[in-house]
Amino acid sequence: MRNVIAQIAGVALLVLGAQGGIRLLFNHGDAGLLGWLPGGFVVQLLCYVLVTAIGVGLAAWGSRRVDRPGPKQ
Template sequence: MKYDISQILGAVLMCFSAQGLIRLLIDHDYTGFLGWLPGGFAALLTAYGLAATAGLLLTGWGHTRAKALGRRD
């Protein structure tokens, strides 16, 4: 069950950060939920990219661990 929760949280993190990353690339003035970070466009782009990567890795890790415990796809 805890690996299912990690998959869900990872997918939510990945979706929100990927959406923010795409919006930032289209409209440089839209900072989204990470707008409080200092550093300008490059820092926000990096932060959204890292958050999307972290969400992707968390989702994959949860899936791999759940599958190792015997749950099928």
């Protein structure tokens, strides 16, 4: 169950990071969830890339660790 939750959280972070990064690339004025972050466009974009990478890693870890059914006996 813990691995499924990790996989779901990873996919959620992946979606939020990718969507935010793409939105920021097309509209520099709309930083979305990271609008409060000082540093401007580059820092906000790097944070979205970092959130996306964490999401990919967490989802991959969760999918590898999900209990798979064993061979039928």
